[in-house]
Amino acid sequence: MKQIFEALEKDARLTAEQISTMTGISVAEVKKSIKKAEEDRAVLKYKAVIDWAKLGEEQVLALVEVKVVPQRDVGFDAIAERIYRFPQARSVYLASGTYDLAVLVAGKSMQEIAVFVSQKLAPLETVQGTVTHFILKKYKEDGEIFEGGEGIKRLPVTP
Amino acid sequence: MSKSGSSHIKASQSHISERVSALPPSGIRKFFDLLSSIEGVISLGVGEPDFVTPWHIREAAIYSLEKGYTMYTSNKGTPELRAELASHLESRFGLTYDPDNEILITVGVSEGVDLAARAILNPGDEVLMPDPCYVAYPASVSLAGGIPIQVPTTEENDFKITADDIEPRITQRTKAILLGYPCNPTGAVLSKEELTQIAELAKRYNLLVISDEVYGRLVYGVEHTCLASLPGMRERTILLNGFSKAYAMTGWRIGYAASDSEIVGAMTKIHQYTMLCASIMGQMAAIEALKAGDSEVEAMVREYDRRRRVIVKGFRDIGLSCFEPKGAFYAFPSIKITGMTSEEFAEKLLMEEKVAVVPGSAFGQCGEGYIRCCYATSLPEIEEALKKMGRFVERHRKAKNR
Numbered sequence: 001m002k003q004i005f006e007a008l009e010k011d012a013r014l015t016a017e018q019i020s021t022m023t024g025i026s027v028a029e030v031k032k033s034i035k036k037a038e039e040d041r042a043v044l045k046y047k048a049v050i051d052w053a054k055l056g057e058e059q060v061l062a063l064v065e066v067k068v069v070p071q072r073d074v075g076f077d078a079i080a081e082r083i084y085r086f087p088q089a090r091s092v093y094l095a096s097g098t099y100d101l102a103v104l105v106a107g108k109s110m111q112e113i114a115v116f117v118s119q120k121l122a123p124l125e126t127v128q129g130t131v132t133h134f135i136l137k138k139y140k141e142d143g144e145i146f147e148g149g150e151g152i153k154r155l156p157v158t159p
Numbered sequence: 160m161s162k163s164g165s166s167h168i169k170a171s172q173s174h175i176s177e178r179v180s181a182l183p184p185s186g187i188r189k190f191f192d193l194l195s196s197i198e199g200v201i202s203l204g205v206g207e208p209d210f211v212t213p214w215h216i217r218e219a220a221i222y223s224l225e226k227g228y229t230m231y232t233s234n235k236g237t238p239e240l241r242a243e244l245a246s247h248l249e250s251r252f253g254l255t256y257d258p259d260n261e262i263l264i265t266v267g268v269s270e271g272v273d274l275a276a277r278a279i280l281n282p283g284d285e286v287l288m289p290d291p292c293y294v295a296y297p298a299s300v301s302l303a304g305g306i307p308i309q310v311p312t313t314e315e316n317d318f319k320i321t322a323d324d325i326e327p328r329i330t331q332r333t334k335a336i337l338l339g340y341p342c343n344p345t346g347a348v349l350s351k352e353e354l355t356q357i358a359e360l361a362k363r364y365n366l367l368v369i370s371d372e373v374y375g376r377l378v379y380g381v382e383h384t385c386l387a388s389l390p391g392m393r394e395r396t397i398l399l400n401g402f403s404k405a406y407a408m409t410g411w412r413i414g415y416a417a418s419d420s421e422i423v424g425a426m427t428k429i430h431q432y433t434m435l436c437a438s439i440m441g442q443m444a445a446i447e448a449l450k451a452g453d454s455e456v457e458a459m460v461r462e463y464d465r466r467r468r469v470i471v472k473g474f475r476d477i478g479l480s481c482f483e484p485k486g487a488f489y490a491f492p493s494i495k496i497t498g499m500t501s502e503e504f505a506e507k508l509l510m511e512e513k514v515a516v517v518p519g520s521a522f523g524q525c526g527e528g529y530i531r532c533c534y535a536t537s538l539p540e541i542e543e544a545l546k547k548m549g550r551f552v553e554r555h556r557k558a559k560n561r
Contacts, residue, residue: 007465011538021472022465150211154409156515157191157204 004033005043012046049142061090061106061135062113064121065099067128076100079126088116099131110134182301185294186521190505194515201544203532204515206343208407208488210535212444213455216406219447220440232439234431236264236415240442243449244415248398252388260420263427264437264445268373268414269295270430271399272337275369275416276303278425279397284334286369289320291522291529293343293371305334311525314493317482318345322356329360335367336360338386341374344522344531345491346484351384358389367422369397373414374487376405376456379464381485387417394419397426404487405456406448411441463488466534470541474532477549478556488535491519495528497555505530507555512547 003023007014016034020027037043052059068079076094083103084092091104103121107113113132122130138146173180187204194200211217235241241258248254256262265271272295276286282304288296290309297307310325312318325336336357340349349357361368370386387396401414414437416426430436467484474481474492481492494504501518508514519526534541 003461003465006461018469022468024468152209152211154205154207154209155191156194156200156202157187157517158206158409 001033004030005037008034008043049144051138051146053138058108059106060108060110060113061104061138062117063133063135064103064105064117065131065133066101066103066121067099067130068101068124069126069128070100071126079124082124083121086116086120088113088120105132178302178304182298185298186502187294187517190515190517190521193506194509197509197513200509200513200515201536201540201547202515203534203536203541203544204517205533205535207409208404208459208535209537210407210459212406212408212411213448213452215451216408216444216447220411220444223440223443228439228443230439232264232436232442234436235260235262235427236437237439237442237446240264240446240449243446244417247449248385248417252385254385254388254393254398254417256417257420261417261423263416263423263430264442265399265401265414265416265430266434266437267403267412268371268399268401270434271397271401271414271416271426272296272299272369272371273302274426274429275397275399275422276300276305277429278422279334279367280305281334283332285330285332286335286337287325287328287333288337289318289339289342290524291318291344291519291526292337293339294522296337296339296371297523300337306332308333309523309525312345312347313525314480314482314491314529318342318347318491319349319353320357321353322360325357326360329364329366333364333366335369337369337371339371339373341378341383341486343374343487344489344517344519344526345482346487346489347482348378348381348383348484348486350381351389354384354386355389358386358392361395362391365395367395367397368392369399371399373399373401373404375400377460377463377488378486379460379467383486397422402445402448405459406445406452407459408441408444408448411438411444413437413441413445463535466536466538466541469538470532470534470545473541473545474548477545477552479548479552488533490532490534491526491529492532493529494552497552499555501527501530508548508551512551514544514547514551 004019007019007022016027016030019030070076071078080092080101083089088105088107089103090106093102095102105113105116117130117132241262244262245256245258248256276299280303284305285308286300286305287308287310289312300307308328310320310328312320368386375383387393387398398417403409470490471481471483478496479492479494481490484490497504501520505516505518517531519529519531
């Protein structure tokens with residue numbers, strides 16, 4: 001079972017037939033497992049890792065540290081929900097350490113992100129403060145190295 | 160002066176020793192020269208992982224250089240690596256070896272095979288080994304003055320060497336059996352029961368067994384049995400293993416031999432004069448691999464397994480019969496339906512479709528009619544190679560039947 005999703009996580013475009021070949025699990029069983037995982041939202045969606053800069057598109061990312069006051073009964077969940085409902089917030093994590101929520105914000109420009117943080121995020125009632133770090137360069141995302149991967153330096157025929 | 164000197168001039172033209180002249184060149188080497196002249200080749204002809212050594216292992220070697228570890232080590236290898244190996248063998252197989260005199264760090268398993276052969280063979284001694292087998296086995300035995308006796312294995316029997324096939328070939332001169340399972344080139348694995356039968360034979364005829372288990376970590380759906388762990392075998396087994404395949408460390412050249420102190424002592428004697436010691440950087444990296452490399456090995460094995468299933472099914476789909484390899488990272492399909500020899504097949508496939516495979520005949524007579532295909536390459540490449548090979552086989556099968 002785990003093998004199915006390991007293969008899928010590496011390459012979401014694999015067909016059930018291909019996964020069946022790789023794992024030795026029957027096609028029907030693979031299809032059933034994937035369908036069930038999708039229904040249970042164990043598989044949330046299928047996406048591509050894209051180097052937008054290479055496509056000539058500008059995209060600005062910022063990692064925003066958010067310090068909040070947890071609320072009785074709901075802890076951090078209520079404020080996290082207030083934040084993750086904004087489509088600008090790409091990822092939202094509760095983190096240990098000097099701040100509470102780590103929010104990855106995407107926008108077309110620095111201005112757009114600045115507006116989002118100052119107008120939407122920072123004014124939220126329980127938010128005590130924010131620190132915005134603009135991402136200057138992406139080296140690696142989801143396990144993929146953007147530039148200068150190591151390549152394979154082996155000889156074409158060896159014993 | 161010139162006259163008296165001339166009487167000492169040898170009749171022979173060659174400066175090369177007879178022993179080396181008699182040695183056939185590696186069938187792989189010949190192919191390599193042809194391949195180097197062609198661009199854009201998909202190669203299934205390699206014998207090593209396509210993973211770079213895990214970063215934490217490389218980092219340990221870099222750190223050791225920064226700390227100034229650049230000198231010779233003890234002939235036997237650093238005490239720390241030998242101690243790590245001893246506890247590794249203990250925890251994996253329940254084998255106890257004294258790290259002080261029963262373990263020797265070698266320059267890859269290749270050196271281990273050579274040392275083992277030279278340490279135990281007298282001129283004319285015979286060593287039994289499977290056919291097909293790794294190219295260095297017969298050569299190492301010949302170079303040590305021994306005689307390699309190949310025991311045929313067949314696809315019908317999943318390329319397993321059996322006690323029944325070995326026994327009739329045992330003579331007064333037989334000194335040892337040389338096994339390399341999981342097998343390069345076939346991917347065959349011997350079960351515990353099959354190894355036990357061979358072990359019984361070794362005990363009955365008082366033979367040593369040289370067991371190259373370098374692919375021991377790369378098995379799929381079966382357990383690897385360490386030959387030395389079988390009852391009564393520890394003292395008559397020369398266990399050879401290394402870091403190249405499991406930890407993707409081929410270029411580091413670190414292997415080891417474990418056996419009783421008399422044999423390891425004899426091997427160490429040769430090693431100290433010919434090699435002095437294995438490189439310290441590699442040994443430092445190997446310590447890290449043993450301490451913290453397991454999760455990477457397991458991840459690589461899972462990835463090889465996916466590719467293995469794809470390539471085996473792929474060969475069968477294009478009409479090549481292919482037994483299921485349970486170890487290493489090779490598939491060994493039959494190409495007999497094309498009517499070509501392995502060499503012809505490999506050469507034509509390379510010229511026509513730019514896919515490189517190694518002719519099975521490079522590994523012994525019984526490899527004729529087969530090709531060795533390494534699946535330690537990316538899935539898209541494997542799929543592309545299969546597509547091209549399918550086209551090729553279709554074309555040549557038709558040509559043959561016309």
